[in-house]
Amino acid sequence: MAERIGKRTVSLKNGVALRSFAAAVGPKEAEGPLATWFDVRSEDEFLGEDSFEKAESRLQQLAVTTALKKAGLESADIDLIFAGDLLNQCIGSAYGLRDFEIPFVGLYGACSTMALSLIMASMSVESGVADRAVAVTSSHFCSSERQFRFPLEYGGQRPPTAQWTVTGSGAVVVERCDDRSDPMILVKAFTVGKIVDLKVTDMNNMGAAMAPAAADTVAAFLTDTGTRPQDYDLIVTGDLGMVGSKLLLKLLSEQGTDLKNHNDCGLMIFDCERQDVHAGGSGCGCSASVLCSYILQKMTLGELKSVLFCATGALMSPTSSMQGESIPAIAHLVHLSSEK
Amino acid sequence: MAERIGKRTVSLKNGVALRSFAAAVGPKEAEGPLATWFDVRSEDEFLGEDSFEKAESRLQQLAVTTALKKAGLESADIDLIFAGDLLNQCIGSAYGLRDFEIPFVGLYGACSTMALSLIMASMSVESGVADRAVAVTSSHFCSSERQFRFPLEYGGQRPPTAQWTVTGSGAVVVERCDDRSDPMILVKAFTVGKIVDLKVTDMNNMGAAMAPAAADTVAAFLTDTGTRPQDYDLIVTGDLGMVGSKLLLKLLSEQGTDLKNHNDCGLMIFDCERQDVHAGGSGCGCSASVLCSYILQKMTLGELKSVLFCATGALMSPTSSMQGESIPAIAHLVHLSSEK
Numbered sequence: 001m002a003e004r005i006g007k008r009t010v011s012l013k014n015g016v017a018l019r020s021f022a023a024a025v026g027p028k029e030a031e032g033p034l035a036t037w038f039d040v041r042s043e044d045e046f047l048g049e050d051s052f053e054k055a056e057s058r059l060q061q062l063a064v065t066t067a068l069k070k071a072g073l074e075s076a077d078i079d080l081i082f083a084g085d086l087l088n089q090c091i092g093s094a095y096g097l098r099d100f101e102i103p104f105v106g107l108y109g110a111c112s113t114m115a116l117s118l119i120m121a122s123m124s125v126e127s128g129v130a131d132r133a134v135a136v137t138s139s140h141f142c143s144s145e146r147q148f149r150f151p152l153e154y155g156g157q158r159p160p161t162a163q164w165t166v167t168g169s170g171a172v173v174v175e176r177c178d179d180r181s182d183p184m185i186l187v188k189a190f191t192v193g194k195i196v197d198l199k200v201t202d203m204n205n206m207g208a209a210m211a212p213a214a215a216d217t218v219a220a221f222l223t224d225t226g227t228r229p230q231d232y233d234l235i236v237t238g239d240l241g242m243v244g245s246k247l248l249l250k251l252l253s254e255q256g257t258d259l260k261n262h263n264d265c266g267l268m269i270f271d272c273e274r275q276d277v278h279a280g281g282s283g284c285g286c287s288a289s290v291l292c293s294y295i296l297q298k299m300t301l302g303e304l305k306s307v308l309f310c311a312t313g314a315l316m317s318p319t320s321s322m323q324g325e326s327i328p329a330i331a332h333l334v335h336l337s338s339e340k
Numbered sequence: 341m342a343e344r345i346g347k348r349t350v351s352l353k354n355g356v357a358l359r360s361f362a363a364a365v366g367p368k369e370a371e372g373p374l375a376t377w378f379d380v381r382s383e384d385e386f387l388g389e390d391s392f393e394k395a396e397s398r399l400q401q402l403a404v405t406t407a408l409k410k411a412g413l414e415s416a417d418i419d420l421i422f423a424g425d426l427l428n429q430c431i432g433s434a435y436g437l438r439d440f441e442i443p444f445v446g447l448y449g450a451c452s453t454m455a456l457s458l459i460m461a462s463m464s465v466e467s468g469v470a471d472r473a474v475a476v477t478s479s480h481f482c483s484s485e486r487q488f489r490f491p492l493e494y495g496g497q498r499p500p501t502a503q504w505t506v507t508g509s510g511a512v513v514v515e516r517c518d519d520r521s522d523p524m525i526l527v528k529a530f531t532v533g534k535i536v537d538l539k540v541t542d543m544n545n546m547g548a549a550m551a552p553a554a555a556d557t558v559a560a561f562l563t564d565t566g567t568r569p570q571d572y573d574l575i576v577t578g579d580l581g582m583v584g585s586k587l588l589l590k591l592l593s594e595q596g597t598d599l600k601n602h603n604d605c606g607l608m609i610f611d612c613e614r615q616d617v618h619a620g621g622s623g624c625g626c627s628a629s630v631l632c633s634y635i636l637q638k639m640t641l642g643e644l645k646s647v648l649f650c651a652t653g654a655l656m657s658p659t660s661s662m663q664g665e666s667i668p669a670i671a672h673l674v675h676l677s678s679e680k
Contacts (some may be wrong), residue, residue, distance in 0.1 A: 002468040075644040090448045094655035103532035108430045108446035126344040127467030192443035315434035318393045328438045
């Protein structure tokens with residue numbers, strides 16, 4: 001049974017165990033600093049498909065298939081799959097997962113979806129609704145560019161605050177941990193984000209739009225749990241990039257919180273200067289692929305023991321922006337621990 | 341604690357109580373057979389806003405505000421809100437709910453979202469993650485037409501199999517029922533749908549695309565629970581309309597199940613012939629507004645005691661259809677009962 005602590009945080013008494021995880025990425029990510037940590041690295045940004053959207057679906061398939069394989073499981077062993085992506089009507093997930101025949105819950109949290117799907121999957125296991133569940137998300141640079149910005153052929157200029165959508169997917173299998181005694185990574189607690197909108201309207205500066213949401217959720221978690229940033233080995237945000245990360249540190253500092261041990265998946269996955277990605281990586285697939293490779297492997301190795309994973313999302317659409325609306329943002333946080 | 345029964349169905353031991361509900365609709369729905377059952381009926385399809393998308397957000401606000409008011413609650417009393425809609429990036433929900441400051445879970449299940457949100461909200465309460473949660477969805481004829489089909493000004497012809505997207509929203513407040521003894525409506529069980537794709541490609545015949553998913557989920561629930569259709573006062577699908585409803589009965593009949601007591605929200609909300617809506621109503625707001633008015637009020641009055649609510653969704657997008665893809669569909673089912 002879950003227990004509410006403080007105003008917004010939920011503690012999972014026994015914790016929910018991460019059984020396995022996997023990440024699949026495209027060619028640019030395979031040239032980045034985390035290259036060797038990914039399970040699947042494609043040299044073809046189409047992944048053998050005939051459209052970028054189908055390529056994104058393929059990434060989800062690869063991530064889920066690999067995570068299941070690593071755990072020695074089949075799709076029939078999974079009771080629920082929680083998935084989402086950035087594409088209109090979340091087609092990356094629907095088409096990517098339709099052949100698995102696993103009961104399917106579609107989520108939309110923009111780039112925060114990896115944390116949201118992990119929270120929902122953990123909740124389903126904690127409640128007994130599922131014995132075993134999968135959380136998966138994806139994004140693709142090319143499908144995102146043409147949907148949110150311009151067709152690639154147009155060669156649009158990117159301002160320095162812009163981020164580069166990651167071509168990648170990450171999947172996690174979670175299950176009950178009651179009857180297990182082996183070392184494992186646990187979902188110990190989580191905080192579901194509120195929508196925060198400080199009226200940023202620049203679609204080329206998502207970091208600035210999302211930083212206040214991250215600050216809100218991280219502060220809520222620390223207050224609810226009575227802990228400090230230094231109590232964690234890593235506090236990792238989803239894809240604030242350079243601009244948003246600086247703003248997050250500033251916002252929390254103004255509240256008296258010195259955010260130690262912070263990093264951002266968007267800054268980890270690319271070498272921003274060498275790879276010419278301006279302010280860093282972004283997209284659902286950014287935090288998903290970094291979590292499901294480097295971070296969880298470092299936890300498996302015992303080099304990271306207690307991690308706060310806080311993925312951030314910008315909930316606008318091209319339509320809302322063209323109608324003059326500001327960018328509402330959200331951040332969901334998961335506390336992962338390799339200590340029981 | 342939830343209990344899995346059969347392969348895919350989940351039984352909520354104590355049940356989760358529906359504390360209140362409300363529906364808000366547009367002018368066409370207010371001229372339909374269910375007119376008097378809706379809480380809010382707008383004569384203006386813009387609802388005082390300057391775009392159809394903002395009008396849809398306004399519908400969600402009205403549904404949630406009214407449901408809270410009927411229960412004597414404020415937004416601070418709600419721990420989680422589960423919401424989704426049909427618009428790209430689910431902006432109907434994000435903008436509609438951003439001012440409530442309630443921790444927000446975005447869902448995407450196309451027109452199945454009302455059942456999905458009710459399932460997730462119930463799961464959150466059952467697990468102890470939330471003491472009280474809200475489920476809400478919406479759709480708007482005008483925002484859907486221009487996004488999925490043509491701008492209204494184009495005056496596109498609608499084939500006879502086409503359905504009319506409902507302008508409406510429905511919201512439900514759920515909470516624990518342990519300490520309550522008053523008569524109430526309970527979520528007793530649910531079945532999360534699988535993605536079913538029988539390769540229908542006609543975007544003007546969603547009923548045909550979705551019927552196999554509804555048949556799959558209804559059959560799974562009946563098998564898992566060992567019950568028959570006649571054990572329920574009403575088995576109501578979301579928005580199969582005329583074409584899909586006939587197909588559902590045929591598909592189940594071929595499996596030896598005579599689907600008694602069936603109706604469809606898309607056929608209930610409009611007088612199809614008089615209101616010229618061809619095959620019936622559709623959209624997330626269709627099943628949401630019919631559930632949160634007529635159905636739940638009939639249950640409150642004791643005229644319906646045991647209801648299976650099975651909302652159906654088509655998970656394609658205009659992009660996937662233009663790329664030659666078929667239409668994957670899904671149906672989620674909730675068993676509602678006014679008997680403890």
